Amino acid sequence: MVSRHVPELLKRQLMTEAGYRCAVPTCRGAAALEFEHIEEWCKVKEHRFEDMIVLCATCHARVTRKEISKGSIRTYKQNLAIISGRYSLYEMRALELFHSHLSQFASDSLPLLQLPRTDYLHVKGLEQDGLVKITQSSGSSVRINGLAVEPWLMQLTPNGKEFITSYFGGKELRS
Ligand SMILES: [Zn+2]
Numbered sequence: 001m002v003s004r005h006v007p008e009l010l011k012r013q014l015m016t017e018a019g020y021r022c023a024v025p026t027c028r029g030a031a032a033l034e035f036e037h038i039e040e041w042c043k044v045k046e047h048r049f050e051d052m053i054v055l056c057a058t059c060h061a062r063v064t065r066k067e068i069s070k071g072s073i074r075t076y077k078q079n080l081a082i083i084s085g086r087y088s089l090y091e092m093r094a095l096e097l098f099h100s101h102l103s104q105f106a107s108d109s110l111p112l113l114q115l116p117r118t119d120y121l122h123v124k125g126l127e128q129d130g131l132v133k134i135t136q137s138s139g140s141s142v143r144i145n146g147l148a149v150e151p152w153l154m155q156l157t158p159n160g161k162e163f164i165t166s167y168f169g170g171k172e173l174r175s
Contacts, residue, residue: 006035006047014054019084019092022056023076024068025168028096032057038073053077079173087116088128090122095131098156110161114151123154123155131160 014035036055039043046053053073055063078092083092089154094113101111114137117172126132137151157163166173 002061004041006052010047010049010052014052017049017080017084018054019080019089021054022059023053023073023080024055024059024169025076025079027056027059029056029058034060036060036073038070038077043061050154053080058107060148074118075170075172079167079170082173083167087125088122090097090119091126094126094154095160095164095167099168100159110156110158112153115154117150117152120152126154126160129159130157131163133157 015033018033020033022029022033033054033056035105036053037047038053041113055167059068063070063073087095097113098111105111118135120134123132123134127134132154134152135155137153163173165171
C-alpha cells in the first residue's frame, strides 16, 4: 500500500520542472501550488514523476471540474519539459508580454519591445532559436541611472509568433 503522501524529492523535482509555478501556460500563478496526479490517484495508486504535475489550487479545481482536460494537462507537462530547460524566467516573461500584446496587433504584424542594450544577453536564447530578432534602434537614447543607453529593439519573428500561439494555447510544441 503506497502512501498518498508525495515524497519530498519528487515534490522538488516536479517544482523544478514547473519553475515553481502553475503548469497551465495562461496561468503560471505562484500561489497555492499543489501536486496533481494526471491519472486519478484511485486508479494509479503510485507517485510517478511522469504522471504528476504542479498546478495552482484554482487550475486544479478546473481540472477536477473537467474544464481543463487530461489531454491538455499532458500537453502542458510535455511543454514544460521543453521550455523549462531551454529558456530563462526572463525570456519566458518576455514571451508572456509578447503574447499579451498579440491581440492588439493586426494579424500580419509582429509586436516589438524596447530593451536596454545590457539586457541583450538575457534574451539570447530566444534569438538563437529564431523566436525574436534583435536590432539596434536608430531612435534617441534613453537615460538609465544617468547614463545614455541606446535602446535595442526585440521583435517577435513569425516563428516566435507560432511558438507563443501554440504554447499559450496549450498546443504541443515541436522540440
Ligand atoms: Zn493555475
